[in-house]
Amino acid sequence: MNKKVYTLSELMNELVAAEGILGISNVEVNVGEASTSQPKSKGKGKKKKKKKKDFTKQEGKQIALGVANKGKNLKGKYFHCGNRIRLKKKQVVDLLVMLQVQQSLQLRSSHPMHGVLDEINENAGPYIGLVITFPTEELALIDSTFFVPSSEILWVDLTGKEVQIGTIKGVGVNYVMTGEQTVNAGITVQILLDTFDIIGIVHYGIAGSSNDSLYIGDISVPNYVAYTGSWTLKEFRSAEENLTELKFGNFNFPEKGEDLLAMIDFTPQKLYSVGKPMEEVFWLPIDPKLFNIASKLQDVKLQKCVNETYCLPETPKVVYGLRGSTADIYLDNAAYREFLFKAFNVSTVDEESAAIVMTSLSNGVPCAVFRGVSDYAGREGLLSSN
Template structure:
């Protein structure tokens, strides 16, 4: 037979419970030692935001702004989204110089990041472009009155009767299957997310007027070297149209279509993107574009490798003359943001 002894109450349990209560009470009543202060952070303290209203001077790549940067008294720099902002003084104005990077996406992204960070009085773009107007030459500096994004397009369906775009938002004719469309932009002071179809974005009228006043005040460069010169003396052309798109153009037939369709003096890969962002943020904008080549309009190889630096220096010379003529009180201040 298996004998099972019944369980008995543990004789030590009351004593154990009493000990736990006493220990907890003692801990609650014992004064606590203040924790040691944390060691100072190794992270740098953020610098105070610079609230000085500035003229922003932008170029797509380094060769376009070397002359401008060399002429600027730079007081400090900072890197934002891998773009170096150079703060300083140029021709009596507080300025910030930076590169947009090539093409439309980089230009738009860089411009908006700039406006979100720096109080900007106005945006001045300086660089080179392809010449479209058959009356202009390499080295000439263009200052278009408006800019359009000409390569936002519908690729049309091909039918026995020709290319038939399924939708049209402009009256511009197509180049083969490619039909330009109006850019969709946000309308300010309208319901959120509403859109407006708009192709042309005007530059600031005051800035354009100042650009007109400096024509004929200086002579633009015509020689790269003593034995490598243009056949003509470059000139400044203010007004007219400019177009931008993400494509480097070196094709005579396409160039002729751009002239016929848009009457554009110049085409580039950034200006209309900057113009759009400036428009959306209500910031004055103007672009100075010197012709480095004729976008395929000559039988010789593309001229940009030969005359690109000359064109960039001509553009910079006009920008500095523009700043000389720009009143110190022009563009009252940065937009509210």
């Protein structure tokens, strides 16, 4: 039977047409693992040798895979989702029927690389998902030498995010760098949970201090975080409500007064979770079991000096049970910093924690957060943020 090579857009058009015939929807395409085996030649004459491909060096659509045994026999080790898919026309309909049955399974089972991902999960899973934000935080992990990369598959690239596979103290750990702010953080954690066998999320990073008793180098382990970047901007001279409100006129300088920006109400988030009705929440709780485990670190002694030249004024401490604030805002304003502390009793401000905790709650996966103070969010501190 003749075969046709479909581009992804052409394949989708075929699928849409087939959906109309079969009367079904919500179809996903499952691409099998790539193989380094040689295809059989057609017709008479000499067989042409086809050069084996290193699938990790091709330009992939979404996914790549890093392996430890590079240079050895690569069959079954390198997987690649490229820009073209070779299918018989009948196979399009077959895929529709097959994938309709599988559509209720997790992404991990319907992913183009489900074979290698299942291998990762079965060989060393379940895992702790370690979530960080940007390269400086990853560098601290690497320098600690606690993380030991896998001897088989080093990393998997999922939608541009490299998930590193390995262990810490013999426990399976997959760590990923989300990028900054809530959208990146939430999407990355969801991909991590959909793809791997994750039993818990641990998130660490830096934060600004909105509490005058927290200094640079101190570590906060909050028991609640909130997303404080969701507002209702009220009309000028509108009636007050029983919500926490910020009146811009109270911050006029040199005297308080009216302001055409009026005020903002801080609004709760809609939390959707497995087996529960949607609920509106403002404070997102940290999993109590993980919080209790984290509290056992209270006797850990933190370094006061980086070297002989750079030292903190005080020995840093680990503080438990405070509250954290998340917004897509880099806070460098003393007045708003003071407002957050007085209105919400918030001790740290960052751009990702609430998104990570909320995604974990939605999936029923426990989560813990550690935030180290790196600046004073606009207040003149005891030590320059640099």
